[in-house]
Amino acid sequence: MTAESICNQRHRERMLRKQKVVDELIAGATHDKGLLLVITGNGKGKSSSAFGMVARSLGHGMKAGVVQFIKGAFSTGEETFFRRFPDEVEYHVMGEGFTWVTQDRNRDIQAAEAGWTVAQTMLSNPAINLVVLDELNIVLKFGYLPLERVLNALHQRPAGQHVVITGRGAIRELIDIADTVSEVNNIKHAFKQGIRAQKGIEL
Amino acid sequence: MTAESICNQRHRERMLRKQKVVDELIAGATHDKGLLLVITGNGKGKSSSAFGMVARSLGHGMKAGVVQFIKGAFSTGEETFFRRFPDEVEYHVMGEGFTWVTQDRNRDIQAAEAGWTVAQTMLSNPAINLVVLDELNIVLKFGYLPLERVLNALHQRPAGQHVVITGRGAIRELIDIADTVSEVNNIKHAFKQGIRAQKGIEL
Structure with missing residues (x-):
């Protein structure tokens, strides 16, 4: 040989x-199951990952709902893009800045409550196959929403509905009930080398 | 108080x-820079993350190119979805199964070479703002492509072009030249609890 x-x-x-x-x-x-996915950790790619799953879902003829619990200072590509498909994606962005931008706990809580109202509607709508709750982990970490209410809504959602929750610092109670949990760690980050956030990548 | x-x-x-x-x-x-992102690790969400960045890019009016170096057994939602936008996304899927499905190293190498030919064309086209080389990490780990050729093409690509390379087991030489490296770790996975791959999430 x-x-x-x-x-x-x-x-x-x-x-x-x-x-x-x-x-x-x-x-x-x-067996099949509506999955609860949690994507946490301090690395780049958590929200992108959720938006990739929205793209995947649309490819299968599914419908998706997105609530972005943290509105950044810039308009984001994902919002502009997915708003092209109003019949396929229901898209909600919280109207306020958040956390270190507002520095106002009461205003943050109000914004979180408003976002949650939309989320709860999606989580009780069997026509929505995938719900993305972007940055909800941070909201929960800060205690801006009653945990019990969030856990109940997740528990009572329609059978077969997938939910993806992103953001650093996922709380233990959420990890416990999740089907899949990924932790994204930062091995290297361009931002810390003086490169600003790039369109298509971070924005 | x-x-x-x-x-x-x-x-x-x-x-x-x-x-x-x-x-x-x-x-x-x-400063701005065409970023080289590597998304590695054994957790769920690496490819999804890259596809989320494709969605973001399209939202900014950018153009994207995708080469999927591993074709799974099932048709994928992301392929179906992004093929809706032929003017915005150039999409190439390697024609063969791979690794443990083929069990034929020579055929794998040929398929990798064919995929790389497409990738190289994208990496020399300044009209493509984002190139996704999905699962290239595995191809490089198996040594299916000459590393020197891959590193040269990445180095010589148009200024401002972003590249995202996914797959577990990213090799050291690639991590060294990357701007951002994320490692996705598996904390929990539904698959291991008897739940099969779900449309919109894994497929």
Whole structure:
């Protein structure tokens, strides 16, 4: 046998073992469920990930609802883009700045309540297949919404409805009830090297 | 002072300190750059994150190119969705299954080469503002493409062009030249609890 054919043979064996593991996992994964996903951590890509899932959902003919609980200083590409599809995406952005921009706890709470009212409507609408609650983790961390009310609404949502909650500092109570939790960590960030937020990437 | 007004005052002070830190970071971040982002780790949301950035880019009137280096067994929502916009997104999916599905190293290398030819064209086209090389990390980890060629193409791409590379196991040489690196870790995954891949979320 040549070195190359040995290499190819080893590769084949390694991939066969891998396929076996994957096949077993697939065989064991037999039921469908409306998932609760939490995407947390301090790294770049949490909200982007949720918006990628909105794109995926639309590709399957599903409908999506988005509530952005933190409105940044700039208009965002994702909002402009998804507002192109008013029949497919219901899009709500909280009307106020937030946290360190407002420095006003009462105003923040009012804004969070207003956002939550919209979220709750989506979470009781079986026609919406995917609900994105962008940056809700921060709202919950600051205690701006009664936790009990949020957990109840998630629990009572229509069967089959997926929910994605993003933002750093996800609270333990939410992680406990989530189906999938990803933590995005910052290994390196352009911003800290003097590069400002770039359109299409951060905005 | 009431307990509530003390609480509000403390909040205000905390947020003012936070704003100062953010303001200093923003003041120091003064230049623009075509970013190289690497999204790696074993958690859910890496590719979704890249597709969210495609959505963001389109919202800003930018153009995007996508090469998916691993074609799964199922048709994906993101492909169906972004193919709606042929003038805005150039979309290429490698024609073969991959790794543990094919178990054929030579065929994988050929498929990787074909994908790379498309990627290289995008990476030399200044009209494409964002290039997503989905799952390229795995291709590089397996050594299916000459690293030197990949690094050169990234280095020589048009100024201002953003590139997002996804997939677990990003190699050190790529992390070294990236502007931003996020690692997505799996805290919990529905799949391992017997729930199969859900449309809009994983597919």
